[in-house]
Structures are given as C-alpha cells and as structure tokens.
Amino acid sequence: MKAVIQRVSKASVSIEGKKxxxxxxxxxILLGIVDExxxxxxxxxxxxxxxxxxFNDEEGIMNTSLLDVNGEAIVVSQFTLHASTKKGNRPSYIKAAKPDVAIPLYxxxxxxxxxxxxxxxxxxxFGADMKVELLNDGPVTIIIDTKDKV
Incomplete structure (x- = not known):
C-alpha cells in the first residue's frame, strides 16, 4: 500500500463537475493498493x-499532527501510484490491485x-474520473509505502 500525503490549506474532488x-x-491522501x-x-x-x-506548532516548526490540529482529510484511490516505468515510455499498472481486491481494502x-x-x-x-484541486501548504508532500515499514 502506497500513500502520497499532502498537507493542504484546502482541497476538493469533483466528478462530472460536481464537488x-x-x-x-x-x-x-492519494492511496494506491496492490494485491498483497x-x-x-x-x-x-x-x-x-x-x-x-x-503541521506547524506555535513556533512554526513541523511538530504537530492532523489529530493535534483537528484537521480534515480526503482520501482518493489512485492506482497509478504503482506504475512501473522500467520498460519503454508507457507506464504499466500490472502491480495495482484489481477492483475486487482494491475496493474492500480502500x-x-x-x-x-x-x-x-x-x-x-x-x-x-473509486474508479471515477476525478478532478482533484489542492493548495499544497508548505509545500509538504510525504510518500509512505507499507512495504518499507520494516
């Protein structure tokens, strides 16, 4: 499972023009899921x-969490996080879990x-053509892969 976490001042997701x-x-949080x-x-x-x-504390140092600031969150499924670009110029998404596995995990x-x-x-x-807008605060972007947790 791979996540791209972006600290935002604001963010939204729209589908077919509807927020x-x-x-x-x-x-x-952009979330990519594999079968394993x-x-x-x-x-x-x-x-x-x-x-x-x-998140910044009162001294401007990144020292507080989403819990500490009572922040909000949006989670968006994104199979393209598991793209393989080793061969050629067209990414392969073979590692991304199929919907029957990915949807329950998501x-x-x-x-x-x-x-x-x-x-x-x-x-x-899940699976929709989404338009994601965000104002990245910092910018702060963190990538976490659960396969690297040990």
Whole structure:
C-alpha cells in the first residue's frame, strides 16, 4: 500500500463537475493498493498518517499532527501510484490491485482512518474520473509505502 500525503490549506474532488469532497486545513491522501496489501498494512498506515507531525506548532516548526490540529482529510484511490516505468515510455499498472481486491481494502482504509481521527473522512469515488484541486501548504508532500515499514 502506497500513500502520497499532502498537507493542504484546502482541497476538493469533483466528478462530472460536481464537488464530492471539500476540506480546508488537513491532508489530501492519494492511496494506491496492490494485491498483497492486508488489514495489517491498513492499521499501520492509518495510524502513521494520523500521527505524522507535519503541521506547524506555535513556533512554526513541523511538530504537530492532523489529530493535534483537528484537521480534515480526503482520501482518493489512485492506482497509478504503482506504475512501473522500467520498460519503454508507457507506464504499466500490472502491480495495482484489481477492483475486487482494491475496493474492500480502500473502504477499510477509510473506515480505519475515521476511527483514528474520530471523525468523518471525505473521499473521491473509486474508479471515477476525478478532478482533484489542492493548495499544497508548505509545500509538504510525504510518500509512505507499507512495504518499507520494516
């Protein structure tokens, strides 16, 4: 499971011109899933993201978490995070999990993240053609792959 975490001042997701998610201070999380991902990956990753100290404290130092700032979150599925570009110029997405595996894991990730935050997490729509807008704050962008946790 791979996540691209962006600290945002605001972010939104639109599908066919309709805004389906909209936040202010918080995190935009792009989530890529592979067949080997498990509930253990979800538990580890949601806890890690919720507690990442990437928000500024009163002295302007990145020392507080999403939990500390009572921030909001949007989670967007993004199979392209597992693109392979080793051969040629056309990315291969063979490692990305198919919907029958990815959708339940994506939904479980969102539910577990809501438990970690103690509030509703907004989402895009799995498999939809989404337009994502964000104002990256910092900019702060962190990439976490659960395969690198050990």
């Amino acid at each position: 389906v998610a909209n936040i202010h201070q918080g995190l935009l 991902d498990t509930q253990e990956d979800i538990t580890w990753l949601t806890k890690k993201i919720a507690n990442l100290r990437i 939904e479980s990730f969102v539910q577990q993240f809501e438990v970690e935050l103690g509030k509703k997490v907004q989402t895009g729509e």
